[in-house]
Amino acid sequence: MQYPLPIAKVIESYMKLPGIGEKTATRLAFYTLGMPESAVQDFAKSLADLQQKLRFCSICGNITETDPCAICRDASRNQNQILVVEQPKDIMAFEEMGEYNGLYHVLNGVLSPMDGVSVEDINIKSLITRLQESDVNEVIIALNSTPEGEATTMYISRLIKPAGIKVTRLASGLAVGSDIEYADSLTLKRAVTGRTEL
Amino acid sequence: MQYPLPIAKVIESYMKLPGIGEKTATRLAFYTLGMPESAVQDFAKSLADLQQKLRFCSICGNITETDPCAICRDASRNQNQILVVEQPKDIMAFEEMGEYNGLYHVLNGVLSPMDGVSVEDINIKSLITRLQESDVNEVIIALNSTPEGEATTMYISRLIKPAGIKVTRLASGLAVGSDIEYADSLTLKRAVTGRTEL
Numbered sequence: 216m217q218y219p220l221p222i223a224k225v226i227e228s229y230m231k232l233p234g235i236g237e238k239t240a241t242r243l244a245f246y247t248l249g250m251p252e253s254a255v256q257d258f259a260k261s262l263a264d265l266q267q268k269l270r271f272c273s274i275c276g277n278i279t280e281t282d283p284c285a286i287c288r289d290a291s292r293n294q295n296q297i298l299v300v301e302q303p304k305d306i307m308a309f310e311e312m313g314e315y316n317g318l319y320h321v322l323n324g325v326l327s328p329m330d331g332v333s334v335e336d337i338n339i340k341s342l343i344t345r346l347q348e349s350d351v352n353e354v355i356i357a358l359n360s361t362p363e364g365e366a367t368t369m370y371i372s373r374l375i376k377p378a379g380i381k382v383t384r385l386a387s388g389l390a391v392g393s394d395i396e397y398a399d400s401l402t403l404k405r406a407v408t409g410r411t412e413l
Numbered sequence: 414m415q416y417p418l419p420i421a422k423v424i425e426s427y428m429k430l431p432g433i434g435e436k437t438a439t440r441l442a443f444y445t446l447g448m449p450e451s452a453v454q455d456f457a458k459s460l461a462d463l464q465q466k467l468r469f470c471s472i473c474g475n476i477t478e479t480d481p482c483a484i485c486r487d488a489s490r491n492q493n494q495i496l497v498v499e500q501p502k503d504i505m506a507f508e509e510m511g512e513y514n515g516l517y518h519v520l521n522g523v524l525s526p527m528d529g530v531s532v533e534d535i536n537i538k539s540l541i542t543r544l545q546e547s548d549v550n551e552v553i554i555a556l557n558s559t560p561e562g563e564a565t566t567m568y569i570s571r572l573i574k575p576a577g578i579k580v581t582r583l584a585s586g587l588a589v590g591s592d593i594e595y596a597d598s599l600t601l602k603r604a605v606t607g608r609t610e611l
Binding site: 218220221222223225227228231233234241242243244245246247248250252254255256257259260261262263264265266267268269278279280302303304307312354 | 416417418419420422423426429430431439440441442443444445446448450452454455457458459460461463464465467473476477478488500501502505563574579
C-alpha cells in the first residue's frame with residue numbers, strides 16, 4: 216500500500232532537501248496537510264517565485280531582485296573597498312555586524328579541483344574586470360578557512376597584488392568568549408603569530 | 414539589511430515546519446535556490462495540490478483522493494473487523510505488516526481535555542454509526558500507549574461493549590529483539606501480566 220499520490224509527491228519533494236530522510240519527510244508532509252490552507256498556498260507560491268524573481272547582480276554576484284543590487288546602487292557606501300565572500304549568505308553576516316560600509320563581491324563558490332570547480336566556474340574574472348574599471352584600493356578576502364578557501368585566497372591575492380591594490384584577509388585567532396583550554400593548536404598558533412601590541 | 418523578498422518568503426515558510434529554526438530554514442532556502450528549476454516547480458505544485466486533492470474518507474476518516482477510500486471500497490477485505498487508529502500514518506504501518514485484512518477507522522486524534530480535544534472533535538460518533546449499520550463483530554483498538562491513548566481506548570471500549578461487539582486491544586510487552594535488561598518496569602509488568610502459554 217502507498218500513500219495517496221498528492222501526499223506521496225510532497226514527501227518526495229521534502230526528501231530532496233539536505234538532511235531530510237523518508238521518516239522526517241513523511242512527518243513534515245502530514246504536518247503540512249494539517250496547516251492552514253492559506254499558509255500552504257503561500258508556501259507553494261514562494262517556492263514557485265523563488266528562482267523566477269531572483270537573479271545574480273551583474274556587478275557583485277549577490278542574489279537580488281533588481282540588477283544591480285541594492286548595495287551596488289548605494290552611492291553612500293565606500294566605493295574604495297571590496298570585500299570578497301564565498302556566498303550571498305556571508306554578506307548578511309557582515310551587514311549584521313554593521314562595521315563595514317564598502318562594497319562586496321560574491322564568488323559563488325571557491326576553487327576546488329577535486330569537485331571540478333575551476334577559475335571559470337566562480338566569479339573571479341568579473342572581480343578583476345571590476346578592479347580595472349573602478350577606484351578600489353583595498354580588497355578584503357573573507358573566505359572560510361577550509362583548504363579550498365585558503366587556496367582561493369592565495370590565488371586571488373597573487374592575481375591582484377601586481378596591480379598595486381592592497382589585499383588583506385580577516386584576522387585568524389581565538390573567537391571572542393572562547394576558552395584557550397579548548398582551542399585547537401592551529402587556531403592557537405595563528406593567534407600567537409598574529410598577536411597585537413597593547 | 415534583509416534577504417531579498419523572494420528568498421525571505423521561502424525562509425519564513427520553511428520556519429513554519431516543526432523542528433526547523435531560522436538557521437536551518439535559511440540553509441534549506443539557499444539549497445532550494447540552487448536546485449534544478451523543474452524540481453522546485455514540482456515541489457511548489459505538490460504543495461499547492463496537497464490540500465485541494467485530498468479529503469477525508471466519509472466512512473473511515475482516512476485521507477484519500479477518492480471518497481470512499483480504496484480500503485473501504487475493497488470488497489475482498491474482511492468486513493467483520495475494524496481496527497481503530499489515531500492517524501492515517503498508522504494505517505501504513507499495519508498495511509506494511511501485511512497480516513491484517515480487515516477495515517480501519519481513523520479517529521484523527523485522541524481524547525485530550527487538556528488540549529481541548531473532546532468526543533465531538535474526533536471520529537468516535539462516525540465509528541458508532543458505522544457499527545450500527547454493519548456486520549462488524551470485532552473492534553481492535555490500536556492507539557498509542559500515552560495517557561490520552563489509554564483514556565480514549567477505555568472510553569471507546571465502554572461505549573461499544575454493551576452492543577455485544579468484541580473489543581480487543583494490541584498486546585503490550587517486550588519489543589521483538591529488545592533486551593530485558595533495558596526494558597522499563599511498566600513494559601515488563603505488562604509482559605508478565607500478558608504472558609502466553611507455550
